[in-house]
Amino acid sequence: MTAPANTVSVRALPTAALSRRTRWTKLFEGVGFYVFVVAFVIFCLAPFTWTLLTSLKSPATIFEVPIRYLPNPPDLVNYFGIFALDRFRWALVNSALVASAATAISLIIGSLCAYAIARLNFPFKNLLLALVLAIAMFPGIAIIGPLFRQFNAWGLTNNYLALILPNVTFTLPICIWVLTAFFSELPAELEESARVDGCTRLQAFYKITVPLAAPGVFTAAILLFIQAWNEFLFARTFMSQPERLTATVAIAQFEGADFAAQYPWGQITAASIVITLPLVVLVLLFQRRIISGLTAGAVKG
């Protein structure tokens, strides 16, 4: 490392340190820094990129030794293959339905709760805060047995509700944290003036606070949707009919269109890309919001 050089430069006066750092060392540091940044970006993206490349190869060229890295020519046959499967199309619809419904319900319940936490004093508030924190760390396996038996008894297996309810519960903590942070940053005076004008507290909440906190609500929505879309444990347990599986379960059990000798990596990688695409698009479009929401949730937790 450059420890000795640094010791000298920081000990000297700032102006002297500047002149000591010649253009060459600056350039060297700059290049080294960007080499690191590029390596890090490759580290993050390589598995995804390799999956994308594989998905664009024809089945014959996937199983070649030595490996050919670039699909030549690119081939969409895997994508046509998976979209021809009823199971896969259903899985996408199911995931979209479950994740959207869970997000919407969690937002409604969570925003009411977050507002109460941010603005009102009420009994059992500390108990509620402790419960929310506990749910964020709660292992789903600890409740899966009773839920499975109960949903069976109520005839809820293979019903969307059986997935929506647990997803709502486990997305609530992030929802409440992000929204509480947003609500408490809004000036209370706006609501107060609305109430002077004759609004009730609840009216002030949904007419003034919620619209003003729209960026926060949107951030929460993205985080909740990603979490619900990725859920696997409950989806695997409470759904068994092929047309009720969500995307995560479908890909975990993927067997391809024909039971050929080779494991259908072409179609699996294509399905992986399709399932991941909504998430990657969300990430690319809303990276700032996602990061601020995530760190708000974690730092204040």
Next chain:
Amino acid sequence: MSTSAGRLTRRLAFVGLLGVRGRRGAQEHADARLGLLMAAPAMLTILLIAVIPLAQTIQDSLFQISLKFENAPRPFVGLDNYRALLSDDSWFNALRVTGLVTLASVAAELVLGMIIALLINRSFRGRGIVRASVLVPWALTTVVAAKMWAWIYDGRYGVANDLLMRLHLIDQPIIFLVKPEVTIWAMIGAEIWKTTPFMALLLLAGLQLIPNELYEATALDGASRWQAFWRVTLPLMKPTILVALLFRTIDAVRMFDLPRVLTNGGPGKSTETVVLYTYNTFFTSLNFGYGSTLAVATFLIVVFVSFIYIKVLGAPTQGARR
């Protein structure tokens, strides 16, 4: 947040003990009622879907419940299931696997995440690209990531072997997912890839809260960058690091998706985590009594780990909370 005395007064006002029926008292009374009302749906959901089922799991753990046969008797067996747990080799194996995976992956994530966070804690061209690419492994479905790594690790057509051979780091392909001692590290590698970026992100957020003036002052006092890191950065980062570690440790202890899809616990039981073993006891052996005991044990481990972290964390978070 208001003082505890104020809170107490308000609470007393709520239960009507103070008898204050002035304008203020009535307003606070109304606020308390509205607060309870607004929080009720969330509290009810948590109660119905988490708290009550948890109590049911604890109760089930005292019974012998098999779903293999429709009308099998379900006798009360007291603590027998827990006694069985203490002599269950599979459970201790799962505990060892979970412990190793948690320790190795969380330690690597912390060190790597810290290095990354320190290096990108400045403004530079292309920051947006870095931020977006950091989020890709985090946002990616774990099940999908597991499939991706299974394909990368493939013994014959996997790109990992191909790259290592081309770089002349190995002369024989490694069969990643067949030998227990290799497989578990392959799984840990996939876990580190998936979660390090998130760790870096949290740590970066913590770093950005440290005012630059502090570093300037330590530099004027003649401290090296290394000293500044140990004396300024780390102490100030302690709460952030602990919160990040808490969440990552709990996540690692709860690990299910990755081992289930990448290795299904194999070869043998060499990558069977606690949650995966519990899951299989429920839904493969259909043994809901003993499964519940395992589930309760898992829950207690999570409680224990978070208790230790929160104990260590103590004062700083209390202060940081609004």
